[in-house]
Amino acid sequence: MARARVGIITNQVVRDDYRAHSGGVMCVQAVAEVSDCLPLLIPADPRYVGVEELLDSFDGFLLTGGRPNVHPEEYGEDATEAHGTFDRARDSVTLPLVRACVERGQPFLGICRGFQEVAVAMGSTLHPEIRDLPGRMNHRMPPDGTIEEKFALRHKVTFAEGGVFHKLMGAPEVMTNTLHGQGVSCAGKRFHIDGTAPDGTPEAAYVDGARGFSLSVQWHPEYNAAQDPVSRPLFAAFGDAARSWAEGRASAPMLKSA
Template sequence: MARPVVGIIGNSYLLNDQYPAQAAGTMNVHAVAAVSDAIPFIVPADPSPATIDELMATCDGFLFTGGRPNVHPSEYGEDPTDAHGEFDTDRDALVLPLIRACVGRGQPILGLCRGFQEVNVAMGGSLYPEIRDLPGRDNHRMPPDGTLEEKFALRHEVTFTAGGPFHRLMGAERVMTNSLHGQGIKTAGPRVVVDGLAPDGTAEAIYIADAPGFTLSVQWHPEWNAHIDPVSRPLFEAFGAACRDWAAGALRKVS
C-alpha cells in the first residue's frame, strides 16, 4: 500500500531580506516521513494557490506547524496590541477554515505550537497574547541563546487527564516536554477539550470532543528528535496510522 500524504503547513519568509519564499522546517518533514511513515507535502501558507477542497483531496492528513507570526486576534474577536507580536493573515485565511473542514469530515489533523493555537481559534477559542505576563505563569518562550539542543531541551512536565487520549497514547500521566511559545489558550473553544496542563496551568494538549477523526494537538514541539523521543514518537506514529486509515477509507479516532 502506498504511503499516505501529509500536508505540512508552511510559513512565509524573506530570503536575503527581499525574496519571498514558502518553507517548512526540516524537523517536521523528517518526523512525518520517518515516524508517521507518510509522504511530506509542503503546503504554502497562502489561500490562493489551492482551494480547501483541492488540498483535502490531495492530502490524507495535515500537520499544522509552529511559526513566529501569531494568529491575528481579530479571528477571536479582540484588537491587536504590541504584545500580540507579528501576524500572518494569509496563513490564518488558509488554516482556520481547513481545520474546521477536517474536523467536520474526520480527516486527521495534528497541531503543534502555533498549530495548536490555530486549532483552538478555529473551533471558537481565544488566546492570551503573552503567557509570561500573567500572574503565576512561567516564561514558556524559547531560550534566547544557546544551541538548538539547548533551545529544544526538555523544560517542564505536562500532566494528562487520567484515562484520557494522551494518557492512553503515551502510557504515562506525566511527561517532560520542551517549551518554545509566547502565546497560549485563554478560553478553550466549545468543543476543545484541554487534556494536558503545564505546572503553571497553561494548556498543553487538546483534542476536539465528538470529532469523527484524529484531532490531537500539543503546545510544545514534538518534531524535535521525534524518532527517538518517547513522547514525540507515539504522537507522530498515531497520527500516521490515522492518515493511513483515512487513505484506506476508514476513520481512526483517538479520544
C-alpha cells in the same frame, strides 16, 4: 502501496527581499520516518491553494509552529503590540481547513502555532504573552544556546486521568520542551484541554466530538521525534490515522460518468 500523503503547512519568510514558503526539516523528517507518510509542503496562501482541493489531495495535515501569530480579529479582539507579527494568508487557509477536517473526520496534528490555530478554529481565545500572567512561567524559547539547548525538555505536562493523551503516552505525565509566547486564554466548547503545564497553561488538546484524529500540542514534538518517548507515539498514531483515511479513500467507489 503508496504512502499516505501528509500536507505540511509552511510559513512565509523573507530573506534579502526573496519571499519563500518554508517548512522545517524536523517536521518533514518526523512525518517521513516516524509517521511513515509522504511529507509534502503546502504554501499556506489562499491565492495558491483552496481548502477543498487540499482536502481532496491529502490524507492528513500537520499544522506546524511559526513565528507569526494568529490574528486576534479571528477570535474577536483587537491587535496590540504584544500580539507580535501575523500571517493573515495562513490564517485564511488553516482555520477553515481545521473546521472542515473536524466535520469530515480527516486527521490533523497541531504543533505550537498549529495548537493555537485549532484552538481558535474551535472558538477559543488566546493570551498574547502568558509569561505576564500571575503565576505563569516563561514558556518562550531561550534566546541563546545550541539547538539542543533551545529544544531541551523544560517542564512536565500532566494529562487527564484516563484521557486520550494518558492512554496514548501510557503515562499520566511527561516532560516536554517549550518554545511559545502565546497561550489559550478561554477554551472553546469543543476544544478539550487534556494536558497542562505545572502553571496551568494548556499544553495538549483534542476536538470534542471530532470523528477523526484531532490532537494538538503546544510543545514541539518534531524535535528528536524518532527517539523521544513522547514524540514517537504521537507521530506514530498520526501516521496510523492518515493511513486509515488513505485506505478509506482508496476503497471508495469511483463515480461513473454519465
